[in-house]
Amino acid sequence: MSLDKAVAEFVHDGDMLALSNFLHCNPYAIIHEIIRQKVKNLTVVMCSAIEEIDLLLSGDCVSKIITSYYHRAGGRRYKRELDRALFEKKIEYEDYSNFTMCSMFMAGALGYEFLPVLKSVKESDIYNKRTFCSENKMKTISGPFTGKETVVVPALNPDVAIVHVQRADKYGNAQLWGSEGTIKWTALSGKNIIVTCEEIVDHEKIKRSPFLTVIPSFRTS
Numbered sequence: 001m002s003l004d005k006a007v008a009e010f011v012h013d014g015d016m017l018a019l020s021n022f023l024h025c026n027p028y029a030i031i032h033e034i035i036r037q038k039v040k041n042l043t044v045v046m047c048s049a050i051e052e053i054d055l056l057l058s059g060d061c062v063s064k065i066i067t068s069y070y071h072r073a074g075g076r077r078y079k080r081e082l083d084r085a086l087f088e089k090k091i092e093y094e095d096y097s098n099f100t101m102c103s104m105f106m107a108g109a110l111g112y113e114f115l116p117v118l119k120s121v122k123e124s125d126i127y128n129k130r131t132f133c134s135e136n137k138m139k140t141i142s143g144p145f146t147g148k149e150t151v152v153v154p155a156l157n158p159d160v161a162i163v164h165v166q167r168a169d170k171y172g173n174a175q176l177w178g179s180e181g182t183i184k185w186t187a188l189s190g191k192n193i194i195v196t197c198e199e200i201v202d203h204e205k206i207k208r209s210p211f212l213t214v215i216p217s218f219r220t221s
């Protein structure tokens with residue numbers, strides 16, 4: 001499927017969009033296509049970002065962001081699209097840690113309603129400062145076994161998750177090597193998964209290294 005058809009079919013105005021790659025192997029081609037198709041009001045969710053969100057902000061595609069880390073290159077005087085959007089109050093931004101973000105994606109991928117995280121997060125502004133997620137950002141419950149106070153985060157199931165990999169076959173089995181980070185859990189949490197790749201290879205090549213497969217064909221949209 002071509003990029004323009006994939007975006008037209010699976011990425012719509014108002015969607016929650018997960019960008020699955022973790023600081024490398026980023027899906028720039030399909031991000032450019034989303035901008036070309038003028039998709040609006042996206043809620044972008046991802047663990048850690050470099051320029052991906054800047055590009056979507058420059059195309060006026062984003063209204064909300066949920067993330068844990070945003071690389072701000074260029075020093076204090078360099079103003080990125082994110083800086084401008086926040087200062088001008090054009091977007092809403094919710095801040096998590098990498099662990100709590102990954103826990104939400106993992107819960108969504110595994111079909112859980114929530115997952116527990118470390119109680120120490122309560123001592124940080126990640127827990128205490130909230131924007132559009134409000135009381136649903138994190139909650140505290142009594143542990144079912146000991147009754148101890150337990151912090152939980154909700155499952156995330158984005159409308160569509162995009163993941164870029166080194167190779168895939170025609171069936172949609174996607175293989176990635178190198179630093180995996182949170183890529184697998186982020187992608188698998190999506191209701192729909194778009195895989196982009198550097199090359200499409202024969203299925204037999206995929207079968208020779210099944211341990212590299214991060215997205216199986218039955219999950220690829």
